[in-house]
Amino acid sequence: MHFMTALKAAWRQRDSLLCVGLDPDPAKLPAHLAGQPEAIFEFCREIVDATADLACCFKPQIAYFAAQRAEDQLEALIEHIHRRHPEVPVILDAKRGDIGSTAEQYAIEAFERYGADAITVSPYMGRDSVEPYFAYPDKGVILLCRTSNAGGSDLQFLDVGGPAGQERLFERVARLVAEEWNTGGNCGLVVGATFPDEIARVRQLTGDLPLLVPGIGAQGGDIEATVKAGCSADGSGLMISSSRAILYASRGEDFAEAARRVATATRDAINVHRPT
Numbered sequence: 001m002h003f004m005t006a007l008k009a010a011w012r013q014r015d016s017l018l019c020v021g022l023d024p025d026p027a028k029l030p031a032h033l034a035g036q037p038e039a040i041f042e043f044c045r046e047i048v049d050a051t052a053d054l055a056c057c058f059k060p061q062i063a064y065f066a067a068q069r070a071e072d073q074l075e076a077l078i079e080h081i082h083r084r085h086p087e088v089p090v091i092l093d094a095k096r097g098d099i100g101s102t103a104e105q106y107a108i109e110a111f112e113r114y115g116a117d118a119i120t121v122s123p124y125m126g127r128d129s130v131e132p133y134f135a136y137p138d139k140g141v142i143l144l145c146r147t148s149n150a151g152g153s154d155l156q157f158l159d160v161g162g163p164a165g166q167e168r169l170f171e172r173v174a175r176l177v178a179e180e181w182n183t184g185g186n187c188g189l190v191v192g193a194t195f196p197d198e199i200a201r202v203r204q205l206t207g208d209l210p211l212l213v214p215g216i217g218a219q220g221g222d223i224e225a226t227v228k229a230g231c232s233a234d235g236s237g238l239m240i241s242s243s244r245a246i247l248y249a250s251r252g253e254d255f256a257e258a259a260r261r262v263a264t265a266t267r268d269a270i271n272v273h274r275p276t
């Protein structure tokens with residue numbers, strides 16, 4: 001199924017714009033799992049099973065798995081999500097960016113090895129660097145636009161000119177993706193919840209394009225401001241991502257129940273502000 005079709009169905013069926021981020025940090029795993037050979041998989045599997053009915057998508061961050069030589073556990077986790085929760089799409093947060101021939105390998109890794117439904121990608125090497133991902137017509141390609149970190153402004157706020165004589169780099173990215181690169185209808189953009197004014201600007205420039213919005217929870221982004229700035233006309237359009245606040249709600253044996261409680265509260269806090 002096309003990533004966008006699956007995402008829209010998950011938004012609707014689950015009545016949720018919450019993306020559950022899967023960033024398994026070995027230093028924060030519950031004590032009873034630490035040291036076990038498949039600890040990362042087991043931890044994430046329990047989180048996934050406890051939150052799947054609350055989430056419009058899952059977002060494993062590849063660095064947390066690769067750093068622990070746990071790519072096999074990432075493969076097993078995505079396979080588990082597809083088998084047990086086939087209606088919840090998986091975004092591999094990899095932020096890849098390289099010349100076309102190397103991007104082809106990254107695309108094989110994300111979509112064929114891991115079986116991800118979508119990937120995050122940097123747009124800064126230009127169109128030919130993202131085309132290999134577009135060669136997979138059913139897969140989502142989510143491009144960095146206005147990232148959630150403060151230092152994102154160093155470059156993303158640079159004035160690059162443009163039709164009106166003044167345009168910030170993230171605005172150019174938003175326009176380029178919405179107007180020129182999204183010919184297959186499979187693009188989205190990353191815009192941080194820590195910058196609601198920029199979310200509103202990106203929404204203004206991109207119509208109904210799906211936005212992946214990290215930065216609530218541990219990074220302190222404002223849920224109400226995010227939802228009001230970013231929802232599309234039909235009250236969807238957002239994948240609002242939270243990782244640490246959900247994953248580490250408890251370090252005890254009740255970690256999955258605690259994660260479910262936080263995920264439920266986050267989904268509800270988002271829904272309160274959605275236009276009806």
Ligand SMILES: O=c1ccn([C@@H]2O[C@H](COP(=O)(O)O)[C@@H](O)[C@H]2O)c(=O)[nH]1
Nearest residue numbers: 023061147148214217218219242243244
């Ligand atoms: O601009 C960005 C792009 C990606 N991320 C990723 O999202 C999560 C955020 O984790 P929290 O624990 O919810 O803060 C993490 O995987 C980042 O790599 C981002 O934060 N900002």
